[in-house]
Structures are given as structure tokens and as C-alpha cells.
Amino acid sequence: MEMFLDYLWVFLIGGFICMLGEVLIITTNMTSARILVTFVLVGVFLEAIGVFDYISAFAGAGINVPIIGFGASLTKGTISAVESQGLLGVFTGCLTSTAGGISAAIIFGFIFALIFSSHTKK
Amino acid sequence: MSEEERIKAYNKYVKAKIPKTRPFPTLFNSFWVGGLICLIGQGINDLLLYLVPNLSEQAAWSYTLIILIFIAAFLTGIGVYDKIGRFAGGGTIVPITGFSNSITSPSIEFKHEGIIYGICVKMFTIAGPIIVFGVVSSAFVGLIYYIIGLFM
Numbered sequence: 001m002e003m004f005l006d007y008l009w010v011f012l013i014g015g016f017i018c019m020l021g022e023v024l025i026i027t028t029n030m031t032s033a034r035i036l037v038t039f040v041l042v043g044v045f046l047e048a049i050g051v052f053d054y055i056s057a058f059a060g061a062g063i064n065v066p067i068i069g070f071g072a073s074l075t076k077g078t079i080s081a082v083e084s085q086g087l088l089g090v091f092t093g094c095l096t097s098t099a100g101g102i103s104a105a106i107i108f109g110f111i112f113a114l115i116f117s118s119h120t121k122k
Numbered sequence: 123m124s125e126e127e128r129i130k131a132y133n134k135y136v137k138a139k140i141p142k143t144r145p146f147p148t149l150f151n152s153f154w155v156g157g158l159i160c161l162i163g164q165g166i167n168d169l170l171l172y173l174v175p176n177l178s179e180q181a182a183w184s185y186t187l188i189i190l191i192f193i194a195a196f197l198t199g200i201g202v203y204d205k206i207g208r209f210a211g212g213g214t215i216v217p218i219t220g221f222s223n224s225i226t227s228p229s230i231e232f233k234h235e236g237i238i239y240g241i242c243v244k245m246f247t248i249a250g251p252i253i254v255f256g257v258v259s260s261a262f263v264g265l266i267y268y269i270i271g272l273f274m
Binding site for chain 2: 006007010011012013014015016017018019020021022023024025026032033035036037039040041044047048060061062064065066067069070071074075077078079081082083086087089090091093094095098100101102104105106108109110111112113114115116117118
């Protein structure tokens with residue numbers, strides 16, 4: 001039962017965040033790049049003021065899978081690098097913590113672009 | 123026709139041509155599709171932690187995101203992700219799978235312009251701003267954190 005509730009939270013919060021994105025699309029006609037940038041900045045902000053971990057504790061993937069989690073992870077990496085390396089951490093931290101995601105997206109994007117061709121122009 | 127009138131007429135024309143999305147079905151669809159993607163992410167994460175007991179929580183999250191990115195890149199490749207996207211809007215853009223899609227989709231679309239100028243350059247048309255804004259803003263936060271640390 002408890003597990004069911006955990007998953008319900010993930011679904012509700014994740015769905016709610018995505019719905020906010022859709023609300024932005026409908027009301028402002030924003031393009032997807034702008035929406036993603038907005039949500040990354042929200043994540044950076046939530047992590048900077050220290051709220052993100054509290055939400056993450058009960059929302060799990062509901063907040064980590066949306067791109068907000070990516071922004072939070074950037075900032076989390078920077079802050080922990082600043083703690084261990086001082087000023088150098090400002091430059092090394094953010095991409096270290098998100099290296100897996102960015103590299104994966106580049107690697108798989110490149111491979112699948114080589115394999116598949118456009119479907120839209122048929 | 124004056125310039126202003128022409129712009130007005132053009133905007134009216136554009137507005138008439140934009141496909142009308144009925145807000146309520148798309149809101150509902152973006153909600154449940156987005157929620158479902160997060161649910162799949164949680165499922166993968168819990169499964170990884172269950173299968174590999176000594177995996178740290180952070181490593182499990184990294185693997186989860188990488189797996190989601192892989193799935194989204196593959197679905198984009200076979201043309202399924204864009205179909206889901208037309209149906210669910212924000213539900214497919216906001217999750218990390220949307221980030222993956224935003225890299226794979228233009229790469230495939232501009233493949234015919236060659237590997238360097240097609241795939242590699244267009245790869246970052248949407249992801250570029252995300253990474254730039256993310257890195258600059260979190261470096262800024264890190265700098266503030268560093269300066270506060272100097273005085274504490």
C-alpha cells in the first residue's frame with residue numbers, strides 16, 4: 001500500500017509539472033526550447049534555495065525525471081564542487097554532475113541519427 | 123496598404139492557419155503521459171536498486187536517466203516519439219526524454235546536410251540554450267555560494 005502511494009505521488013507530481021509545461025504552451029505559444037530553458041531555471045532556483053531535496057524526498061522521479069531535476073542536478077554538482085574545490089568548483093561542478101545525461105543524449109542522438117532517416121518527409 | 127495594415131493582416135492570417143488545439147484534452151493528455159513517463163523512471167530506478175544492491179542512490183538515478191534518454195532517442199529514431207508528442211504536448215517535452223528528443227530529432231532531420239554540418243551542428247539547436255542557461259545560472263549560484271562561504 002505504501003509503495004502504491006509512493007508511485008501515486010510520482011505520477012501526480014510528474015504529471016502536474018508536465019501539465020504546467022502544456023499550460024505555458026497554450027497560454028504563451030512558447031517553443032519547446034524556451035519551455036525547457038524555463039524549467040531548467042526553475043530547477044536551478046529550487047536547488048539554490050534548498051527546497052528541491054524536500055520535494056524530491058516524496059516526489060522521487062516525479063520531480064527528477066522532468067527537466068527541473070536536470071537543473072537541480074547542475075546546481076547541486078556546482079555547490080558540492082565549490083565545497084570541495086573552492087573557486088574551481090564554480091567551473092567544474094555543473095557539467096560533472098550532469099555529464100552522464102548530456103553525454104548519453106549526445107551519444108545516442110548521434111548513433112540514432114546515423115541509423116535512422118527522417119520520417120516527416122514522406 | 124500601409125506597412126502596419128499588412129502586418130495586421132498577416133498576423134490574422136497566421137492565427138487562422140495555426141492548428142487549433144483544444145486546451146482541455148491536451149492538458150489532460152500532457153498530465154497522464156508526463157506522469158506515466160515519470161512513473162516509468164521511478165520503476166526503472168527501483169528495479170535497478172533491487173537488482174544491484176550495492177548501487178548508490180545517485181548512481182541509480184544517473185542510470186535511470188541514461189536509460190530514459192536511450193529509450194527516447196530510439197523512439198525518436200523510429201518516429202514514434204513525435205507521434206506521442208503531437209498527442210501529449212508538454213507531457214513529452216518537459217521530462218528528460220524531451221531533452222533527448224530535442225537532440226535526436228534535429229540530428230535526424232538535418233542528416234542530409236552531412237555529418238558535421240547536419241547532425242553535429244543541428245544537434246544543439248534546442249539543447250544548446252538549455253545547457254548554456256543551465257551552466258551559466260548554476261555557475262552563478264556556485265559563485266554566490268563561494269562568496270558567502272568566504273565570510274562565514
